[in-house]
Amino acid sequence: MATVNVVNVVKRHQFKWYEKFYFYSIGVGMWITLKHFFRVAFMGKAVTIDFPDKKREYSSRFRGMHSLKRDEQGRERCTSCFCCMWICPADAIHIEAASVTPEDQHLHPEDKYAKVFEIDLLRCIFCGLCEEACPKGAIYLDGNGEMATDNREDLILTKERMTEKFGGPILGRRN
Ligand code: SF4
Numbered sequence: 001m002a003t004v005n006v007v008n009v010v011k012r013h014q015f016k017w018y019e020k021f022y023f024y025s026i027g028v029g030m031w032i033t034l035k036h037f038f039r040v041a042f043m044g045k046a047v048t049i050d051f052p053d054k055k056r057e058y059s060s061r062f063r064g065m066h067s068l069k070r071d072e073q074g075r076e077r078c079t080s081c082f083c084c085m086w087i088c089p090a091d092a093i094h095i096e097a098a099s100v101t102p103e104d105q106h107l108h109p110e111d112k113y114a115k116v117f118e119i120d121l122l123r124c125i126f127c128g129l130c131e132e133a134c135p136k137g138a139i140y141l142d143g144n145g146e147m148a149t150d151n152r153e154d155l156i157l158t159k160e161r162m163t164e165k166f167g168g169p170i171l172g173r174r175n
Pocket residue numbers: 084087088089090091092093119123124125126127128129130131141
């Protein structure tokens with residue numbers, strides 16, 4: 001069967017004589033800037049907000065800092081299965097497992113729990129794969145999205161920082 005090659009010819013924009021002067025484009029840019037200035041100064045139609053005094057609502061699909069969830073009885077959901085750690089493409093998750101003992105009332109009744117659970121936000125690309133891979137619904141990227149800081153330690157999320165406090169407010173927006 002014969003194949004037909006279709007070639008898209010892109011027609012170049014033909015500049016008018018006045019468009020060839022830089023002043024024309026500068027004038028257009030200045031006009032746009034002035035238009036916005038008058039809208040904001042005299043009509044109060046600002047498109048920006050006074051952050052951080054005012055904040056926009058996050059979309060329900062927004063991926064922020066991670067949180068570790070508890071179940072209905074207040075027990076940690078994570079069973080230290082390592083699924084999130086293995087799937088993480090940025091190698092940002094570090095987990096150390098330990099055995100659950102009968103005295104550990106704050107834990108689930110399974111074999112293991114995460115003694116150490118750290119996420120390096122300097123490596124994390126917020127892909128959400130850890131959330132998708134978790135079989136226990138233990139980890140969500142539903143936390144705060146404001147991470148600006150002046151030291152690297154703040155960007156290492158520890159288990160203590162991520163885990164919902166027992167009997168305290170539920171972290172993040174999804175459960
Ligand atoms: S969001 Fe992606 S990159 Fe970040 S810790 Fe989870 S799996 Fe790793």
